[in-house]
Amino acid sequence: MFWRRRQPFQSPPYKHVRHIAKMLAEVFAPQTGALCEVWLDGEKAATVEYWKKDIDMDEVKRIREHDNGHGQVFKTGEEPIYGETYLPRKFKMGVTVPGDNSIDIFTHDIGIVVLMDENYVLQGYNILVGGGMGRTHNKEITFPRLADPLGFLEPESLFDAVKAIVAAQRDHGDREVRATARMKYLVQKLGIDGFRDLVRSYMTDGGIALQPWRPMPDWEYRDYLGWHEDGHGTLFYGLLIDNGRVRGPLKKALRQIVDELSPFLVVTPHQNLLLTNIQPEQRRVVEEIFERYGVYRDVDRIDQLVRKAMACPALPLCPLAITEAERVMPEHLERVRAILGKAGIPPSESFVMRMTGCPNGCSRPYMAELALVGSGPNGVYQLWLGGSPHQTRLAWTYADRLPPAELDRTLEPLFVFWKQERKPSESFGDFCDRMGKSTLEQFVAQYNEGNANGQIAAEHPTNAHAADAFEKAKTRGRAEKIPIRPRVSLRPAVHARLRAMAARAGVPLKVLVDEILNNFINSPESESIFGSSIRDGIGTGGATNDKQYP
Known part of the structure; x- marks a missing residue:
C-alpha cells in the first residue's frame, strides 16, 4: 500500500x-545477472525493489538506452552504459536539497542538488563531481577529496549529463592502478575545468546545457533525531543508533513497533533510523x-558528542581493518568528554568525531572535526583535525601515529588552546583550521x-603556562598552510645509482634528481618519447583542491 512507503518530509x-x-538507481543498475551468478548462486532477489512501483520503468529503459551519438552508450551487448568492462571502481551518487547536508554531499562521485523556486516549480539541478574518502597509508598518490561544483542543469538535461559523467569515468578512469581508479583522481588530474570539457564532449549539442553553478544557501548537517511532522499530518521519529548497531533490547523494541504500527523504516547516512508514517496518537x-x-x-539529553559521532564496524568484522573502531568508540567518547572536562570545557560543547579502523574512510572521518583513523596494531591511530561541523571542509593529518597512551597528552592541550583562543561560538574544527x-x-x-x-597545577591545567605558551606560538606568527610534498617511488636499483651519482658529484640527492628531470623535460628527447603534452602539463597540475590541505 502507498501509505507504507511514506517518507519523512512530504x-x-x-x-x-x-x-x-x-x-x-534504476537507470544505472547493472543489466546482466553477473552479481547474482557470482554472489547468490544464480538466484534472483525474492521480491522486486519497492521503488520500482513508484517510477515509470519504460521511461527508465528509454533513458538508459538512448544514444545521443556522442559515445555515452554501447549499441551491442547487455550493458548499454557499462559495456563489457563496467566502471574502473565503485561509483556513488547522492541527491539532496539546498542547505541539507545530511548525506555528506561532498563525498560522492556525483552530488545532485534539486533547485525549486518559492512556488515549488522545479528550476533544475546543481551538480558536483569528484568526491571520495578512500586513501592508503604511505601512498601520497591516494587522498580524500571534496567534490567540485560542475555546473547547473535544467530539468530536461539531467540524465544526459549524468550519463556523460559516467561515460567519462568509464572511458578515462584509471584501469591500471586500483588505488587511483576512483573518479576523484580523474577530476584531480584534469582539473574541474578540464573534466567539465570532457563531460561536455559526451553530452548532446556539445554540452551547452551545462550552465554556471547557481548560488545556494550555506550547507548544514541535520540528523533529524527526535519527533518531526512530515507535512501531511503524520509524524516521523529519528532514533539514534550508536554506530549503526541494532541489537539486544533495542532490536526487540523495534520488532514490536514494526509489528504493531507498521512504520516505514529509513536508514540514514549517519547510521541512524527514521520511523515514518506514525499517526499523532501513536506517538x-x-x-x-x-x-x-x-x-x-x-534527544535533548543525549550527549552531543555521542549524537554527532560515527564509527565503522572495523575489527572483527572487516578484513581491511587494522584497528578497532565501533567496539571502542563508546570508551573513546567517554575519554574525550573527560579530557574536555579537565580542560574546563562544559558538557554543552561538542564537535563531530569519527573513527575508522583503516584509511579507506567508510565512516567519512576526513570530514570530521576530530577523527581517529586506524594506522597500526595495538590501537595506533592517525589523528585528523580541522574538518567543519557541517562537513564542508576536509580535515588534515595532525599526528601519523598516536598510541592509546598518548591520547590525553595530545588532546588536552588542544582543547585548552581552543577554550582560551576561540572566537565566539567557533567550533573546534574551525578553530584548528584557523590556527x-x-x-x-x-x-x-x-x-x-x-x-x-x-x-601547571594539576587542578588548574588551563592557566598561566598555557597562556604563555600561546603567546610564544603567536609571536612566531600563524604558520602558513603546509603544502603536500610530492613523492615519487623509484626502483631500488635506480635509487642506488642516483645516490652514487650524487655522492660523486658532491650534491644532495634531491638537487641531482631535480636537475636531471628538469633537463630531460626541457629536452627534445622528452617530446619525442612522450609528446609535447608532458612539457605543456608541467606547472598546471590541474589541482583544484590544494586549498583543502594544510
Whole structure:
C-alpha cells in the first residue's frame, strides 16, 4: 500500500529528491545477472525493489538506452552504459536539497542538488563531481577529496549529463592502478575545468546545457533525531543508533513497533533510523515501547558528542581493518568528554568525531572535526583535525601515529588552546583550521613541557603556562598552510645509482634528481618519447583542491 512507503518530509523538494534517486538507481543498475551468478548462486532477489512501483520503468529503459551519438552508450551487448568492462571502481551518487547536508554531499562521485523556486516549480539541478574518502597509508598518490561544483542543469538535461559523467569515468578512469581508479583522481588530474570539457564532449549539442553553478544557501548537517511532522499530518521519529548497531533490547523494541504500527523504516547516512508514517496518537505508543525495553533516549539529553559521532564496524568484522573502531568508540567518547572536562570545557560543547579502523574512510572521518583513523596494531591511530561541523571542509593529518597512551597528552592541550583562543561560538574544527597545524604543535609541545616541569597545577591545567605558551606560538606568527610534498617511488636499483651519482658529484640527492628531470623535460628527447603534452602539463597540475590541505 502507498501509505507504507511514506517518507519523512512530504514537501515537493524532498519528494522530487526521492524520485530522482529512484530513477538514478534504476537507470544505472547493472543489466546482466553477473552479481547474482557470482554472489547468490544464480538466484534472483525474492521480491522486486519497492521503488520500482513508484517510477515509470519504460521511461527508465528509454533513458538508459538512448544514444545521443556522442559515445555515452554501447549499441551491442547487455550493458548499454557499462559495456563489457563496467566502471574502473565503485561509483556513488547522492541527491539532496539546498542547505541539507545530511548525506555528506561532498563525498560522492556525483552530488545532485534539486533547485525549486518559492512556488515549488522545479528550476533544475546543481551538480558536483569528484568526491571520495578512500586513501592508503604511505601512498601520497591516494587522498580524500571534496567534490567540485560542475555546473547547473535544467530539468530536461539531467540524465544526459549524468550519463556523460559516467561515460567519462568509464572511458578515462584509471584501469591500471586500483588505488587511483576512483573518479576523484580523474577530476584531480584534469582539473574541474578540464573534466567539465570532457563531460561536455559526451553530452548532446556539445554540452551547452551545462550552465554556471547557481548560488545556494550555506550547507548544514541535520540528523533529524527526535519527533518531526512530515507535512501531511503524520509524524516521523529519528532514533539514534550508536554506530549503526541494532541489537539486544533495542532490536526487540523495534520488532514490536514494526509489528504493531507498521512504520516505514529509513536508514540514514549517519547510521541512524527514521520511523515514518506514525499517526499523532501513536506517538505515546512508540515511546512506551522504548521505555518498556529500557532503550528510550530523550534527544535533548543525549550527549552531543555521542549524537554527532560515527564509527565503522572495523575489527572483527572487516578484513581491511587494522584497528578497532565501533567496539571502542563508546570508551573513546567517554575519554574525550573527560579530557574536555579537565580542560574546563562544559558538557554543552561538542564537535563531530569519527573513527575508522583503516584509511579507506567508510565512516567519512576526513570530514570530521576530530577523527581517529586506524594506522597500526595495538590501537595506533592517525589523528585528523580541522574538518567543519557541517562537513564542508576536509580535515588534515595532525599526528601519523598516536598510541592509546598518548591520547590525553595530545588532546588536552588542544582543547585548552581552543577554550582560551576561540572566537565566539567557533567550533573546534574551525578553530584548528584557523590556527593551522604548526601553531597547534607549538602550543601542545610547550604545554606538555610545562606539565613535565611541574609548571601547571594539576587542578588548574588551563592557566598561566598555557597562556604563555600561546603567546610564544603567536609571536612566531600563524604558520602558513603546509603544502603536500610530492613523492615519487623509484626502483631500488635506480635509487642506488642516483645516490652514487650524487655522492660523486658532491650534491644532495634531491638537487641531482631535480636537475636531471628538469633537463630531460626541457629536452627534445622528452617530446619525442612522450609528446609535447608532458612539457605543456608541467606547472598546471590541474589541482583544484590544494586549498583543502594544510
